[in-house]
Amino acid sequence: MKKLLVNTLIRLGFWPFILTFTILATILAKLLIIPQNYWLTGEAFDRDLQTIVFFTTIIVAPILLFFIALLIQDLKQNEEDLGLLKYAIEQSSEASFLVDEDGRFKRVNKAASLLLGYSEDELLKMKVTDIDPDFPVSQWRRHFGEIKRLGSLTMESRYQKKDEEIFQVEITINYVLYHGKNYLLGFVKDLTERKIALQQAKEQEDIMIAQSRHAAMGEMIGMIAHQWRQPITVISMGASNILADIELQETSEESLRRQAEKIIKQTMHLSKTIDDFRDFFQPAKASEETTVYEVVLEAEKIIGKSLESRGIKLDIDSNSMFRLKTYARELLQVYINLINNARDVLVDKKIKEPTITITITEDNSHVITTLCDNGGGFDETILNRVFDPYFTTKEKLNGTGLGLYISKTIVEKHLKGSIIAENSKEGACLTISLPTSSSV
Numbered sequence: 276m277k278k279l280l281v282n283t284l285i286r287l288g289f290w291p292f293i294l295t296f297t298i299l300a301t302i303l304a305k306l307l308i309i310p311q312n313y314w315l316t317g318e319a320f321d322r323d324l325q326t327i328v329f330f331t332t333i334i335v336a337p338i339l340l341f342f343i344a345l346l347i348q349d350l351k352q353n354e355e356d357l358g359l360l361k362y363a364i365e366q367s368s369e370a371s372f373l374v375d376e377d378g379r380f381k382r383v384n385k386a387a388s389l390l391l392g393y394s395e396d397e398l399l400k401m402k403v404t405d406i407d408p409d410f411p412v413s414q415w416r417r418h419f420g421e422i423k424r425l426g427s428l429t430m431e432s433r434y435q436k437k438d439e440e441i442f443q444v445e446i447t448i449n450y451v452l453y454h455g456k457n458y459l460l461g462f463v464k465d466l467t468e469r470k471i472a473l474q475q476a477k478e479q480e481d482i483m484i485a486q487s488r489h490a491a492m493g494e495m496i497g498m499i500a501h502q503w504r505q506p507i508t509v510i511s512m513g514a515s516n517i518l519a520d521i522e523l524q525e526t527s528e529e530s531l532r533r534q535a536e537k538i539i540k541q542t543m544h545l546s547k548t549i550d551d552f553r554d555f556f557q558p559a560k561a562s563e564e565t566t567v568y569e570v571v572l573e574a575e576k577i578i579g580k581s582l583e584s585r586g587i588k589l590d591i592d593s594n595s596m597f598r599l600k601t602y603a604r605e606l607l608q609v610y611i612n613l614i615n616n617a618r619d620v621l622v623d624k625k626i627k628e629p630t631i632t633i634t635i636t637e638d639n640s641h642v643i644t645t646l647c648d649n650g651g652g653f654d655e656t657i658l659n660r661v662f663d664p665y666f667t668t669k670e671k672l673n674g675t676g677l678g679l680y681i682s683k684t685i686v687e688k689h690l691k692g693s694i695i696a697e698n699s700k701e702g703a704c705l706t707i708s709l710p711t712s713s714s715v
Contacts, residue, residue, distance in 0.1 A: 370463040373451070378402040378415045381458065390465060392437035406434050408441065422459060423450045431466065442467050480684060506541035513537045565603045567635050567642050567709065568593040574610040582614075585622055587629045589614075595637040597711055605685045606709075610646075612678040613705055617648040620703070624650050641692075641708040652698035661696050679705075 370387035372380050383398045391398065391406060404412045409432060422428050427449045434444050443466040451458040513534045520526040571591055582589050614631060621629035626649060634645045653661060664680040679696075686694045692709040 372461050374459050376457050408435050506545050509541045510538050562600050563603050564598050564600050570606050578614050590632045593635040595635045595642050597637050597642050609682045609685050612682045613646050616678050620650040626650050644707045647704040649701040652703045
């Protein structure tokens with residue numbers, strides 16, 4: 276009834292208010308002002324009445340009507356804005372709902388009905404806790420009060436449809452005070468497709484990391500074969516000498532001892548080579564406590580011979596012994612990728628006195644590794660693309676374009692650090708920052 280009356284007055288316009296306030300102003304003047312004037316001056320009653328009516332009509336009434344017109348205009352505007360807001364929410368592709376302090380749905384849009392499988396009438400008889408299987412009923416008031424204090428909140432939860440299917444949602448909730456009553460206005464996004472996309476992206480990322488690791492493994496096997504070639508040759512020659520001495524009947528205890536010692540020495544070298552490479556081939560384990568310097572030294576053991584055979588000098592300078600709790604196997608893969616990348620550039624450009632320098636420092640919150648070479652640096656036109664997947668400048672060397680991309684992925688997503696590429700005066704520099712806050 277009240278809403279109907281307001282709408283009727285708005286449709287009629289200003290004239291009922293003009294007539295009403297003119298009459299009220301006249302009566303008020305007659306009751307309050309005229310008697311007082313009559314007793315003070317003794318002037319005629321009718322004359323004062325005429326004067327007051329005149330001034331009320333000419334001066335007071337227009338002023339009152341001006342403010343009344345502004346009020347009505349504001350009421351109209353508010354009515355239009357409210358109608359537009361209701362329409363926008365109703366037509367929104369995102370599910371939305373308005374709930375009271377008891378958690379009961381007061382308004383829902385079509386998208387909410389479609390998302391949950393309930394009709395609008397069914398939802399208006401339900402509470403939030405009826406569709407959220409993880410939300411304890413006893414905690415609703417506290418939850419409502421927390422959102423009221425914050426003003427708004429975005430969170431993830433799980434909702435249950437009418438057919439009992441449970442799915443992930445993201446909810447943006449805003450506190451609303453309307454006519455002295457407290458409400459929460461929520462907008463809901465179905466995260467099913469987003470979660471599937473994230474899972475697919477993670478699987479693709481894992482595949483690329485595996486590709487990079489397999490490529491590195493192939494190179495490691497080549498290094499093992501290279502390092503084993505000389506010891507195997509020495510062992511073979513020793514065994515042949517023993518057989519020749521036996522054949523010529525020139526064997527002696529001293530000769531056999533000497534040949535045996537050579538064989539033992541070479542087999543120990545083979546065993547050490549296996550130990551140096553074994554950890555790299557092992558699957559990534561849980562995080563472990565180590566220093567960045569220890570991981571860099573392990574990378575040197577694996578790739579050092581490859582650098583030596585190409586005449587590349589590796590300098591390591593560490594001013595940090597901070598012990599991090601990190602994924603050491605993955606960090607090792609990063610350093611091997613970066614050293615291999617620098618090595619290939621130095622070889623490809625045929626740099627005189629090729630050098631790779633690794634510097635390890637720390638500040639209050641990070642352990643920082645800087646790997647630089649003297650190979651001339653990155654081309655400035657591609658500097659912002661060096662971490663892109665499948666981007667490579669080493670086609671002649673059969674580059675996959677995954678080394679730096681995988682290194683960035685491991686550092687940023689797995690180790691929660693950062694990696695940047697830049698040029699120095701002599702060549703390229705890659706800087707890795709690992710947070711110390713995750714350390715044990």
